[in-house]
Every structure is written in C-alpha cells, then in structure tokens.
Amino acid sequence: MNATVVQLTARGLLGRRRAYLLLALSLILLLLCALVRGLAGQDTDITVGILGGFAIATIVPLLGLIAGTGAIGPEIDDGSIVYLLSKPLSRFSIVLSKVAVAVAVITVFGSVTVLLAGLVLSGTSDNLAVGYAVGALVAGIGYGTLFLLLAVVTRHAVVVGLLYALIWETLVGSYVPGAQTLSIQQWSLAITERLVGSDAEQLGVTSAVSLGAAVPMLFFVIVGSVWYAGWRLRSLRLTSDE
Amino acid sequence: MSTLLLDNVSRWFGNVVAVNDVSMAIGPGVTGLLGPNGAGKSTLINMLGGFLPPSSGSVTLDGEIVWRNEGIYRRIGLVPEREAMYDVVSGWEFVLANAKLHRLNDPHAAARRAIETVHMTEAQDRDISTYSKGMKQRIKMATALVHDPPVLLLDEPFNGMDPRQRLPLMALLQAMGDAGRTVLFSSHILEEVERIAGNIQVMVAGRHAASGGFREIRQLMIERPHQYTIRSDDDRALAAAIIADASASSVELVAPTTTGGRQLARGGPTTGIREAASSLHVQATDFASFVRVLPQLASRANIRLYEVSPADESLESVFSYLVAR
Amino acid sequence: MTTGQGVIHDLGYRHYDGARAGRRYIARALFLESAKGAYGLGRSAKSKVMPMLLLAAICLPAFIIVVITTVTNADKLAGDYTSYVLNVSLLVMVYVAGQAPTSVSRDLRFRVVSLYFSRPLERVDYVLAKYAAMTTAVFVLLALPLTILFVGALLAKLPLDEQVPDYLRSLVGALLVALVLAGIGLVIAALTPRRGLGVAAIIAVLAVLAGVQGAVQAIAVEEGADTFAGYAGLFSPFTLVQGVMSSVLGAEKVLEAEPPGALGGAVFFAATFLVVAACFGALLLRYRKVSI
Numbered sequence: 001m002n003a004t005v006v007q008l009t010a011r012g013l014l015g016r017r018r019a020y021l022l023l024a025l026s027l028i029l030l031l032l033c034a035l036v037r038g039l040a041g042q043d044t045d046i047t048v049g050i051l052g053g054f055a056i057a058t059i060v061p062l063l064g065l066i067a068g069t070g071a072i073g074p075e076i077d078d079g080s081i082v083y084l085l086s087k088p089l090s091r092f093s094i095v096l097s098k099v100a101v102a103v104a105v106i107t108v109f110g111s112v113t114v115l116l117a118g119l120v121l122s123g124t125s126d127n128l129a130v131g132y133a134v135g136a137l138v139a140g141i142g143y144g145t146l147f148l149l150l151a152v153v154t155r156h157a158v159v160v161g162l163l164y165a166l167i168w169e170t171l172v173g174s175y176v177p178g179a180q181t182l183s184i185q186q187w188s189l190a191i192t193e194r195l196v197g198s199d200a201e202q203l204g205v206t207s208a209v210s211l212g213a214a215v216p217m218l219f220f221v222i223v224g225s226v227w228y229a230g231w232r233l234r235s236l237r238l239t240s241d242e
Numbered sequence: 243m244s245t246l247l248l249d250n251v252s253r254w255f256g257n258v259v260a261v262n263d264v265s266m267a268i269g270p271g272v273t274g275l276l277g278p279n280g281a282g283k284s285t286l287i288n289m290l291g292g293f294l295p296p297s298s299g300s301v302t303l304d305g306e307i308v309w310r311n312e313g314i315y316r317r318i319g320l321v322p323e324r325e326a327m328y329d330v331v332s333g334w335e336f337v338l339a340n341a342k343l344h345r346l347n348d349p350h351a352a353a354r355r356a357i358e359t360v361h362m363t364e365a366q367d368r369d370i371s372t373y374s375k376g377m378k379q380r381i382k383m384a385t386a387l388v389h390d391p392p393v394l395l396l397d398e399p400f401n402g403m404d405p406r407q408r409l410p411l412m413a414l415l416q417a418m419g420d421a422g423r424t425v426l427f428s429s430h431i432l433e434e435v436e437r438i439a440g441n442i443q444v445m446v447a448g449r450h451a452a453s454g455g456f457r458e459i460r461q462l463m464i465e466r467p468h469q470y471t472i473r474s475d476d477d478r479a480l481a482a483a484i485i486a487d488a489s490a491s492s493v494e495l496v497a498p499t500t501t502g503g504r505q506l507a508r509g510g511p512t513t514g515i516r517e518a519a520s521s522l523h524v525q526a527t528d529f530a531s532f533v534r535v536l537p538q539l540a541s542r543a544n545i546r547l548y549e550v551s552p553a554d555e556s557l558e559s560v561f562s563y564l565v566a567r
Numbered sequence: 568m569t570t571g572q573g574v575i576h577d578l579g580y581r582h583y584d585g586a587r588a589g590r591r592y593i594a595r596a597l598f599l600e601s602a603k604g605a606y607g608l609g610r611s612a613k614s615k616v617m618p619m620l621l622l623a624a625i626c627l628p629a630f631i632i633v634v635i636t637t638v639t640n641a642d643k644l645a646g647d648y649t650s651y652v653l654n655v656s657l658l659v660m661v662y663v664a665g666q667a668p669t670s671v672s673r674d675l676r677f678r679v680v681s682l683y684f685s686r687p688l689e690r691v692d693y694v695l696a697k698y699a700a701m702t703t704a705v706f707v708l709l710a711l712p713l714t715i716l717f718v719g720a721l722l723a724k725l726p727l728d729e730q731v732p733d734y735l736r737s738l739v740g741a742l743l744v745a746l747v748l749a750g751i752g753l754v755i756a757a758l759t760p761r762r763g764l765g766v767a768a769i770i771a772v773l774a775v776l777a778g779v780q781g782a783v784q785a786i787a788v789e790e791g792a793d794t795f796a797g798y799a800g801l802f803s804p805f806t807l808v809q810g811v812m813s814s815v816l817g818a819e820k821v822l823e824a825e826p827p828g829a830l831g832g833a834v835f836f837a838a839t840f841l842v843v844a845a846c847f848g849a850l851l852l853r854y855r856k857v858s859i
Contacts, residue, residue, distance in 0.1 A: 004342045011330045017759055021768050025775065032779050039795075040786045049785070054778045062774065066767045073763050078326035083385065086291065086320045087343040088313050158763040159617055159665045162770055167624075171657055234310050238293040238322070 002089060005097035013070050013101055022066060022105065026113040029059050033117040044128065047121040048204045051132040055114050056185060056192075060136050061165035063110045064143025069158050071102040071144075073151035082238055092230035095152075099145055099226055106140035126203060127196050135192035142184040142218055145225040152229045152236070173208075180208035184221065190214035244304055244317065244392040244424045245269045246290055251299035253285055260285040262448040263299075268426050272419035274439030275428040276557075278565055281445040283428040284323060287397045290426070291320045303393065316344070319386035323397035325378060327370050333357065333377075334366035337384045344389040356384040359414060361407070375402035383411065394418065396427035400434055412438050436557040444564050451564045456557045459564075466563055467491055467525040468532070469553040475546045477520050483539040484524060489532040494523040523553065594692040597683075601700030605666045606707075614669070621662045622708060625655050629712035633719025643729070644720055648713055648737035649812065649819050652744065655712070656805045659748065660773040662708055663701075667752030668765035670697055676760040680857040694850045701749035702742075709741035736818050743808040743839060748773070750846025751804065757853045776803045788824055796824035797831055801838055810835035 033050065040046055072095075075081040084094055114136040118129025143165065150157035169183045180186045189207035191214065193200045200206065207214065246268040253261040261282040268290075277283045288294040289301050292308040292315075301308050308314055328336055337357055341349035357366050360380040370378065379402050386394060394415075400408050416438045419425045429435050435442060436456065444451040444459075452459045460468075474480050481493045498520045526532035540547050554560075600609065606622070607615030632646040639645075646654075674680045683693055717734040721727075755772060756765040780803035787796035800806035800822060812818040813825050814832030826835045 002343070004339050008328055008331070008339055012328060015330055017768075018764060021764075021771060025771060028775055028779065032782060036782065036786055039783075039792070040790050046786055046789075050782055054782055058774050058778045062767065062771045066764075066771070069763055069767070074761060077761075077763070079322065079324035080326040080328055082293065082320070082322045082324070083327070083340060084343070085293070086315050086318070086322075087340070088315045088345070089343060090312060156617075158766040159661075162661055162664065162766065166657060166661060166770070166774065234312075235295070236293070237295075238288055238324075 001096045001100060002093050003097075005084060005089075005094055006101055008084075009071055009098050009101040012074065013067065013105060018066060018070055022063060022109045025059055025062060026109045029055055029113055029117050030120065033120045037120055042122045042125070044122055044126060044203055047118065047128050050121065051114060051118055051128065052189065052192075052205065055117060056132065056136060056139060056188065057170060058166075060106075060110050060114070060139050061143055061169070061185070063106050064140055065147050065158060065161045065165060067102040067105040067109075068144040068147030069151040069161060071098040071148055071151070073157055076151065076236070077155065079238060081236070085233070085236065085238075090230075091233040092227070095148070095226055095230040095233060099148055099229075102144040102148060103141050106144050107137055110140045111137040126199055128203070128205075131192040131195035131205070134195055135188040138191055138218060139184055139188035142188065142221055145222050145229075146184070149225040149229040149232075152232050177208065181213070183208075184218070187214035187218045243270050243422065246393065246424060246426070247300075247302045247305075248286075248290070249300045249302070251286075251289065251296045251301055253282075253289060253294065253297045259448050261289070261296075261445075264445070264448075264450040265299075266443055266450060266453060268424060268441075268443070270419070270422045270424050271440050272415055272425045272427070272438050274435035274442045275426060275445065276432070276435055276442055276561060277428075277445035277451075279430075280447075282448040283445055284397055286445065287395055287426070287428055291318065291395050316389065317392050319389065319391035319394045321379075321382050321386045321394075321396040321399050323401075325375070327378060327381070329371035330369065332367050332369050333362055333373070333381050333384075336370060336381060337366075337388055340385040341388045346389055352388050352390075353384075356388040357381075359387060360384045361410065376404055376407050379403055380407065380411070391423075393424045394426070396425070398429060399427050400429065400431065408434070432557045432561060442557070444561065446565055452560075456560045457555065460555055460560050461529075463560070463563060466554075467527045468529045468555075470522075470524045470526060470532075471549070471551050471553045472522040472524060472536075472547065473519060473549040474522070474540065475548070476543070477522050479543055480540065480545050481522055483543050483545075484522070484536070487532075487535050487539065489526055489528040489535055490524050491527045492525045496521050496523055521549075590687050590689065590692055593686060593688045594696045597688070597693065597696040598700050598703075601670050601697055602703045605670060605700065605704035617665050618662065621658055621665075622711065625658050625708060626712045626715055628655070629715040629719070632716060633722070636719060636725075637723045641723075643725065644716060644723075646716070647819065648716060648733050649740070649809070651712065651716065652709060652737065652740060653805055653809065653822075655709075656777065659705065659708060659744070660770060660777070663705060663748045663752040664766050664770035664773065666704065667701060667749070667769060668756040668762045670701060671753055671757045672760055672762045672765050675757065675857075676762070678858065680854070684857065690851060690854050694847065694854060698749060698753060698847060698850065701753055702745045705745035705748055706742055709744060710738060713737050713741060733818070736812060736816050739816060740808055740812045740818065743811060744805060746843050747804040747808060747839060747846075750843050750850075754846050754849045754853070757850060773804070777805070779803075780806055784822075784824055793824060794827050797827040798834070800824065800826060801835065804842075807835060807839055807842070811839050 036046060036050060072081070111133050115129055115133035118132050122128055147157060147161045150161050154160060168179060169185050173180045173183055186207050186209045189205070190209050190211045193205050193207050194211050196203065196205050248264055248266050251261060251264050252259065264286065275283050275286065285294065289296055290308065292311060295309045303314060303317065306314060331339070334353065334357065338349055338353040341353045346352045357363055360383050362377065362380050362384065365373065365377060370381065373381070379399065383399060386396070400411070403411070412434060415425050415427065419438070419440065440455065441453070442456055443453045472480065477495055481495055484490050485493045536550065603609045606618045628646070629651070632644060635645045674683070684690070713734065717730060720730045751772065752769050755769045759765050759768070780799055783802065784796050784799040787799055800810045806822060809822055810826040810831070813820045815836055826832055
C-alpha cells in the first residue's frame with residue numbers, strides 16, 4: 001500500500017459530484033428510516049424489510065459501484081493513470097491502495113449509515129442494527145473490490161456492475177434460486193444472520209447461503225479481485241485519445 | 243550508457259500494422275522521432291515506455307525488457323501525449339506526489355528543482371484544472387524530470403507551448419543530451435527537431451525510413467539531384483559552362499526578383515530584396531564531382547562567384563523526400 | 568519559387584451556393600441519429616450489445632406469456648399489460664441509466680456541443696431532439712413487448728373488445744413512462760461529462776426512488792394510512808404513471824394503493840406533467856451555457 005496513491009485516489013474519488021451523490025444516498029436512507037419510524041414506530045419486520053430489502057439490496061451495491069469504479073475508472077479512461085504506472089511501484093500496491101480508499105468510503109457512507117439507520121429504526125433490539133451494519137461492511141468490501149476489478153478490465157464497468165448488482169442478484173435471483181449462491185448480497189446476509197443470533201429465522205433474516213459457504217466465497221472474491229486487478233494492471237495498454 | 247534497443251519490432255492492431263519491423267538503437271544524445279501522422283511514432287514511444295507490448299521483436303533498455311517491468315521506471319522519464327492529469331491537486335502537489343512515488347530521498351527538494359527547471363514556480367500552488375495547455379505541458383515535463391532519469395521519452399512535448407516557453411526547454415533537452423542522457427522526442431515541428439536533435443529517426447507508414455543526421459541522410463539520397471543556388475557576376479556564362487559539364491542535369495536562370503524567404507532565413511545575404519539580382523538554380527546529379535568542378539569552371543571563365551548555397555539541404559526537404567518516396 | 572505578389576491558385580474547389588436545409592432538418596437529423604444510437608444502430612458493434620440484450624430480456628417474458636396462453640387455451644392473457652410494465656421496471660431503469668449518458672455525455676465530454684450550436688440549431692431544438700429521441704427509444708423498449716402480448720392475444724383468439732382498449736391504454740402508459748424516465752435520465756446525464764458517473768447517478772436516483780416508494784407505501788398500507796399510501800405512489804416514475812393510468816384512463820388497479828379518488832387522479836396527472844416540464848426546463852437551463 002502506498003500513501004501517495006491513497007492520497008491521490010481519495011482526492012479524486014471525493015471530488016464534488018461523486019461526494020454529493022454518495023452523501024445523498026446515505027442521507028436518503030437515514031431520512032427514510034426516520035420517516036418510517038415516525039409513521040410506524042418500532043417494528044422489527046419493517047426494520048428487516050428496509051435494512052435487508054433496501055439498504056443491503058440497493059444502497060450498498062450502489063455505493064460499491066460508485067466508489068469501486070470511481071477509484072480507478074476515470075483515471076484509466078482519460079489516461080492519467082500513466083502517472084501511477086510509470087513509477088517503480090508494484091501494481092498490486094497500487095490496487096491495494098485504491099481498494100483501501102474505496103473500502104473506507106463505502107464503510108463510512110454505507111456501513112456506518114446502515115448502523116445509524118438500524119438504530120433509528122429499532123434501537124439495539126435483536127442485534128439487527130449491528131448485524132446489518134457488519135453485513136453491509138462485508139458486502140461493501142466485496143462489491144468495492146469486484147467493481148474495481150471490473151473497472152480495470154473493461155471501460156463499461158459501471159454498466160456491467162449494474163447488471164450484476166441489480167439484475168443478476170435481485171431479478172434473476174428471485175426467479176432462479178440457484179443464482180443466489182453467486183450473490184455477494186446473500187453471502188453478506190449469511191453473516192448478518194449469524195450475528196442476529198437465534199431469532200434470525202423468525203425475524204426473516206435469512207440467507208440462501210450457509211455461513212460455511214459464504215465466508216470462503218467472499219474471501220475468494222475479495223482476494224481474487226485484488227490479485228487479478230493487480231495482474232491486469234501490469235499489462236494495461238495505454239492508447240491515445242480515442 | 244543507456245541505450246534503448248528495438249530489435250525487429252512490429253506491432254499490429256488487428257489488421258492494421260502500426261509499426262512494421264523496426265530496428266533501431268537510441269543512444270545518448272538527443273534523438274528526434276519524425277514522421278507524418280499515423281506513421282507509428284506514438285505507438286513506438288508507448289512501446290519504448292513499457293505501455294504497449296510489441297507484437298513481435300523485443301524492446302530493451304540496456305538489455306532489460308521494458309514491458310511489465312516496473313523497476314525500469316527508475317531509469318525512464320516519460321512525458322505522455324494525453325493531456326489529462328490529476329486536476330484536483332495543485333502543480334506543486336502533483337510533482338511532489340510524483341517525486342514521492344519514485345521513492346526519492348528528498349522528494350521536496352527534487353520537486354522544487356523540477357518545477358524551477360520548467361519555470362512553473364509562480365503558478366505551482368494553483369489547481370491543475372486552472373492551467374493553460376502550455377502550463378500543463380510544463381508540469382508534465384517536471385514530473386518526468388523529477389527523478390533525474392538517464393532516459394527521457396517525450397511524446398510531442400512542445401505541443402501547445404508558445405515559443406518563449408519552448409526555447410528554455412529545448413535548451414534543457416539539449417543540455418541533457420550533451421551530458422550523456424538518452425533523450426528521445428517525437429515532433430511534427432521540423433524546426434525544433436532540426437535545432438536540437440543530433441540524430442533523427444524518420445518513420446513513414448510504420449516503417450523505419452531513415453536514421454542519422456539529416457545532412458547524412460541527404461547525402462545518401464543519391465537518386466535526388468542536389469539543388470544549388472548560385473550567384474555570380476555573369477550568370478549566363480556560368481550557366482553555359484555548368485550545363486556543358488556532365489555533373490549537372492539542369493540549370494535554370496532565375497530572373498532578377500526578390501529572393502525566396504527561405505534563403506533569407508538561413509542567414510544568406512540580404513541583398514536579395516534590396517538589389518534585384520538574378521541567380522542560377524542548378525540540379526547536380528553528381529554532387530561530389532560538381533562541387534569539385536564548379537570552382538574550376540568559374541575560374542576558367544573568369545567569373546566571380548558571390549554565393550553558392552544548397553537549396554534543399556534542410557530537414558524539411560529531406561523529410562518531404564522521404565515521405566513522398 | 569515565390570514572386571513579389573501573392574497568388575491564389577484555383578484548385579477546383581467549388582463553393583456550394585445552393586439551397587441549405589434549415590433548423591428543422593438539422594433537428595430531425597439529430598433526433599434520428601440519437602434515437603438510432605440509443606440502440607447502437609449506426610454505431611460500433613460493441614454499443615449494440617447492452618441495449619439489444621436488454622430489449623431481448625424485456626421481450627422474453629412476453630413471449631413466454633403468449634406461449635402459455637395459447638398452449639393452455641386460457642380466456643385471458645397469463646399476464647396483463649399493466650403489470651407487465653411494472654414488472655420489467657428494473658430492466659427499463661437499467662436501460663435508461665446506460666443509454667442516457669451515451670446520448671448526451673459524449674457530446675459534453677468531447678466539447679462538441681458548441682459545434683452543434685455554431686450551426687443554425689437553437690438550444691431548444693437540441694434539447695427537444697435529444698429528449699424526443701430518448702423518449703422514443705424507451706417507448707420502443709416498452710411498446711415492443713406490449714405489442715407482442717397483443718399479437719399473442721389475437722393469435723389466441725381472445726376477445727378483441729377487451730384486448731384493444733387495454734393494449735391502447737398500456738401504450739399511452741408506456742409513452743408517459745418513457746417521457747418521465749427520459750427526462751430524469753437526460754437531466755442527470757447532462758450534469759456530468761463523465762459517462763460512468765452519469766450511469767451510476769441515474770440508476771442511483773431511479774432505484775432509490777423506487778425503493779423509497781415501495782417501502783413507504785408498504786408501511787403506510789400496513790398502518791392503515793390509506794390516503795398517504797395512495798399519494799406515496801408519487802415518488803417513483805412507474806407508480807406515478809400507473810396512478811395516472813388507473814385513475815384517469817381507467818386501467819386496472821394493480822398497485823397496493825391507488826391514488827384516492829378524483830383529486831388523487833388530478834394530482835398524479837399534474838405531477839406527471841410537472842415532472843416532464845421540469846426536466847425539459849432543466850435541460851434548457853443546462854445547455855444555455857456551453858464551453859468550447
């Protein structure tokens with residue numbers, strides 16, 4: 001990991017428009033939760049529905065998409081990554097630094113927000129807030145690294161990432177249960193399920209994947225993405241303005 | 243000594259061959275890479291810089307392959323062609339970041355030196371997004387110079403710089419070349435290349451068309467008659483004498499008029515505009531014997547020669563001959 | 568060589584002195600180009616992949632429904648027109664998120680917009696052409712599967728007097744959805760020259776709107792706050808249009824909560840109109856100042 005790369009990436013990632021978008025996503029989640037709490041009081045079903053169905057299913061993947069692709073995509077697109085690549089720096093070090101920034105951003109805007117949202121919705125009952133927050137953290141890391149890899153591999157990373165996060169995981173997953181075994185969302189829900197404890201099933205916090213399967217797969221995706229991204233970055237070809 | 247070696251290098255993109263079996267050695271000194279648009283110059287520089295692998299052949303620096311070799315950047319400084327940079331930081335921060343990424347011992351001093359060299363000290367604290375094109379080019383140069391590399395690759399480095407900015411940087415490149423560094427730059431602007439490049443490499447349509455000093459290349463182009471402009475005190479008689487000799491293929495008597503701008507620019511006599519004088523345009527097929535024979539012809543005919551200057555010994559004419567082949 | 572006087576040689580360059588097509592022609596050409604480009608027609612092969620894939624994915628369920636209806640000899644379609652649009656809403660949102668930036672962000676990124684305006688093309692024309700093109704593209708995306716359903720219904724010999732009004736109503740709904748989505752998509756895309764950020768922003772906005780609407784409506788229904796639940800449909804484009812359709816056009820009620828009464832219908836209709844107008848106005852404002 002390299003401090004200078006971290007600095008440059010952070011400055012670029014939190015440029016005005018992107019930062020507003022990330023902030024907006026978090027604030028909307030919090031406002032929604034506040035509104036719902038005001039409307040319906042404390043209700044675990046609603047909490048599970050919003051945190052599981054909206055926060056983990058929509059907000060966290062979007063944050064992962066924005067932060068993960070934004071950490072390296074624009075630089076590859078306009079060619080300014082040459083300034084990082086024309087240095088005696090290991091490519092893995094570059095990728096790790098960028099992943100670190102993306103993960104930090106996702107943690108702050110995602111995981112912390114989910115924690116706050118959970119607390120707003122139902123306080124500390126049933127470990128829901130903490131469970132979902134950790135689930136969001138893990139999912140965020142997974143999405144962030146995967147989408148960073150996509151940004152290295154293709155110029156259409158955002159669209160492909162979108163197709164995966166929204167179409168594959170949500171739509172296809174609801175029609176084809178088998179697709180859910182290959183879903184970062186389900187893997188992180190497995191962790192949430194474990195953290196919520198014995199009431200999980202009763203509360204509706206279930207995952208299509210068991211913890212024993214989810215953790216290794218998450219690990220594989222995270223480590224594999226970082227490694228492969230570094231490997232591909234070694235052979236990145238620079239072209240002139242298209 | 244740092245020598246970049248291209249050994250039978252080709253690069254194709256699908257059906258398009260961008261670089262076609264090029265072999266060249268780029269050693270210490272300033273080398274200019276010339277060629278029309280689409281000749282493959284940028285592709286070549288990208289390969290030399292390790293950002294494009296050759297489809298065949300090898301690109302090495304002192305025997306080390308450049309592709310997928312991060313350590314080589316300690317010895318190479320690269321000025322890319324694309325304009326984009328990290329817009330959100332200031333010039334100083336950017337050069338400093340580059341210095342730190344090179345793991346220099348004293349990045350602040352190195353950055354300061356590099357920025358002073360490109361004369362950007364006054365503007366260094368402004369964001370790069372506020373810079374003009376010439377300022378961005380200078381910062382790019384600073385990032386390439388910050389680690390004092392023995393090899394410098396510049397892709398159209400003077401693009402967008404005004405003449406006042408260009409001159410000190412050209413002097414810098416020349417000084418670096420004289421100090422034994424290997425400097426390679428590509429350009430469309432022939433005057434620049436002519437001025438500082440001791441060695442030129444010409445690329446035409448992906449092929450390596452010529453290399454060497456431009457005068458040497460000109461000498462080698464024997465199929466083109468050398469052209470001379472001669473002024474004397476009796477042009478017609480001289481013309482008759484020259485055409486009688488076998489070394490010239492054509493002599494043209496040019497009527498009294500103002501001379502062409504080119505001759506003025508080369509510091510030739512300025513009499514052209516003030517006094518209308520005629521001159522002879524000679525095409526010499528046998529350059530060697532012509533230059534031997536001319537003084538003899540003139541002295542035998544009692545003609546005084548005022549001026550004998552080669553009319554097409556410039557990089558521009560060499561270049562246009564090479565491209566038009 | 569040069570002489571004292573300057574000379575211009577006639578190389579045979581001919582001026583064009585004939586009639587020139589005017590604003591309307593340019594605007595129409597821009598419209599056609601953008602509409603075709605939204606499906607990758609007239610552009611590289613790679614740009615066709617995503618739109619065609621999504622089109623196929625959206626039409627596939629329609630085919631399946633038709634097959635099921637004919638095979639089982641049912642007396643009505645296995646899936647109706649109205650809920651079809653709601654069910655494929657995610658795919659449509661992804662389409663808009665992908666194609667709206669392709670339409671406007673490229674011009675902004677490469678600073679070509681000023682070239683457009685150096686021709687007899689007004690800001691209004693440009694905005695109108697792009698808006699109309701995107702609307703047409705999304706409309707086609709929705710109309711195609713609906714038409715497949717209709718044709719299938721005809722083939723299955725279902726009673727025409729039921730099918731035709733439903734079909735036509737659904738087409739109107741598709742047009743309204745297209746207008747709203749195109750507006751939102753183009754406004755967001757025109758705000759940034761970076762295509763990736765544009766895509767992410769559009770899908771974020773649309774997905775969040777849909778999510779918020781779903782959550783709020785579901786909770787309101789549970790709590791029995793029916794009026795509020797009815798108005799919650801205003802939040803998301805699809806439910807907004809659905810509200811207009813069911814209360815103003817008399818389509819089937821498929822949502823959990825429909826706009827309450829005539830007032831609700833009027834509010835929804837006004838809201839739709841306002842959204843479209845606001846998007847159009849925002850685009851005009853954005854293109855007032857373009858840099859070279």
